[in-house]
Amino acid sequence: MRMIELAALTAPASESVGQALRDVFTAGNTKFFLTGILTTLELSIVVVLISILFGTILAVTRNYEKKIFGKVASVYVEIFRNTPLLLWIVGSVFLIPRNLIGSPMVRGGFGLMLYTSSVISEIVRGGMNSIHNGQFEAARSQGFTFVQTLLYIVLPQTFERIIPSLMSQIVTTIKDTSFLAQVGIAEFFWKARNVMTGMSKNVIITSKHVFVIYIFVALVYFVINFSLSCVVRMMRRRVSVRQ
């Protein structure tokens, strides 16, 4: 009896959750995690901003140019909306020539941007279609050019309506960046997995280490995305009250 208690006391300290936490959150690892979180956030924001620009161009082309360019935009959106994101990430990373885009992260981000643009294009188009056509005609009859009508009348109202949906796209994109781990891009999840591999050289990995890391990773994504989606819900209520 005594022996067993003694054995429990002298068992490797890594058996306790406290020790697992200390093993996982060393100064080096913590910094590694934080840089990963920053990369994920920066990447998501840049991707969403560029996608808003490209998605808007696609939506405008599709809505107002019924000939060749409009058709091309439609085909683009349909192809990207009906194929997996991972396919475009893998494609961009392996097929874009290295001398064209050197950094794998930019290549991977480019693939994510191409995909996100197709989703955002549909959001923008939905917003534009909800604006009464009479406004467009009125503006044109007042001497506004097509571009002026778009920039001063149609797009401002469109964006006012779709801002909550665009904010939701940031949540989606933050979640989507985790697919980039597949092609070795050092975003948050990739770094978290690397911490695990790195740790296995110094300590015997126990279930506690693994669960600490996964719970931490899930918690980080959850806190960021949940806060954002609460903001989205608040905005949505305000937009619907105004309309």
Next chain:
Amino acid sequence: MKSMSPIAWWRFELLFSDWRLFGKAFLVTLAVSGLSLALALILGMIFGLLSRSKYRVFRIIARVYVELFQNIPLVIIAFFMFNALPYANIMLSTMTIGALGIGLYHGAYISEVVRAGIESIPQGQFEAANSQGFSYFSTMIHIILPQTITIILPPLTNQAVNLIKNTSVLAMISGGDLMYRANSWAASGSSSYAPALIVTGALYFIVCYPLATAARAYEKHIINAGLVTAATEDAIVAVTDSE
């Protein structure tokens, strides 16, 4: 001398000679899609109804489920099951992880669609049914759900499309699905990423595109038939914006 072009014809010939591998992977993707869709629909129905329950505790359970799975990336859920659960002596096959993980993830979105659908039915119908002696249960079965299903069919179909695309997460845990096959076939052989991605992309497309098109046509049909207003339908679709 073979052409080194990424889309050289010999690369396609190589791919077609391995068509059995891709055929099998396509079946894996279809099987996982079917299983996870069934689970997602069941979970979505259960939690969607719970979120409209008159008991606070059920509403809280439904809320926690939805927020948890909508705000944590699917990639993390899949890797948790693949990497962490074995440490707790829970070994799941990649097929089970696919069905369970993707089912849980999309169940959260479907639950929100079901909830929004029920909420869009005028309150008067609940009261009318109640005054006619219908119990809560039979009100739901005979009056509310039949109408709800009509108006949530388009967003549900869109969820099915997203679910099929998301089965590609299996590629990250060597799940033997289409995306996995494309990636590993190209990586381990002649680096023929272009043909592999074009062919697998086409396979995803021929499954997803008809579904997406049918959803759009049906949505137009129920709006034109006056079964639902465009604004209500938009509001129901908006609850799945972050997917």
